[in-house]
Amino acid sequence: MPRRQIEAKLKPVATNFLFSGEPFIVKRDGEMALPNPLLQKMTPYWLSFDENSAGTNRLLLSAQEIGFATMTNDFGGDIEIYALTGDQDDLDYTFLLKDHQSGSEFMNRKIHAQTVIGTNERPFFLPFPILIDRDQVIDLEARNGANDNVTKGIVQTYLGHRYYFDINDLQYKEFGALSRSLRTYFYTTDNDVALVANGNEASFITMRSDAFFYWKRISFFSDGEFKLNIKRANSSVEFNNVEINSNAFAGNRERYWDFRLPMVLSPKERLRFEFTDLSGNPNRIFVTLTGANFYANIGV
Known part of the structure; x- marks a missing residue:
């Protein structure tokens, strides 16, 4: 070859x-x-x-x-x-x-x-x-x-x-x-996130089994304010030192920013997102990771 x-x-x-x-x-x-x-x-x-x-x-x-x-x-x-x-x-x-x-x-x-x-x-x-x-x-x-x-x-x-x-x-x-x-790919949480007023909930994002994911951007939409913690599932690696308020967390569809370098997530890897409502009302939260799947075993 x-x-x-x-x-x-x-x-x-x-x-x-x-x-x-x-x-x-x-x-x-x-x-x-x-x-x-x-x-x-x-x-x-x-x-x-x-x-x-x-x-x-x-x-x-x-x-x-x-x-x-x-x-x-x-x-x-x-x-x-x-x-x-x-x-x-x-x-x-x-x-x-x-x-x-x-x-x-x-x-x-x-x-x-x-x-x-x-x-x-x-x-x-x-x-x-x-x-x-x-x-x-x-x-x-x-x-x-x-x-x-x-x-x-x-x-x-x-x-x-x-x-x-x-x-x-x-x-x-x-x-x-x-x-x-x-190939461009988008990930969101494996299940819908709908917090009760002042409630908390954990959700996961699970990578596909056939590709590495180059994670370059995160954006979100919610009904109200919240805070969150992000970590690798089944490990002690966290992505923040304290829970981050949604107002300082990430952008949306119009105002967003990219990581300076993409993070590479392995096949089947899982991220754990821990959400806590701060709005005092029912709160739907939608998180999207934007990047690309790298299919390393694809022939060219």
């Missing part, structure tokens, strides 16, 4: 190869400087819900209702998604994304939209882009978490670039194949 392929199995490869590995200007022997030809074969691209039978791409959900939508790439070229946006008024819902053809999911269970879906003014920029193949269909399952009697419209739009490369192009084949070793 070539050395490059062996190394690709041992370490992650950034999917955003065009900007990390390719110059904007190239110069060939004896020629003047010209724009990179790869840049001339790409466009900005917006991917959103497909239109339904009613001629709209908004998913309408009543209280506690579950609904479905699809996003279809039309064979025009591969899409690299780097930001998530959505309707900024109707975001009290959870959702799950998965590949239509394979059933492979982008998260361990439904995550709350308020933790990852930004707005048109403040998109949620992903630490690792999502690569959508030219013939790929993405399925979305959403659940309206509100308890009112109002039917709400949900829409998500993903921002990125579409690459119009020849499938036989060497650079596309090389970087496109390697990028599939590192």
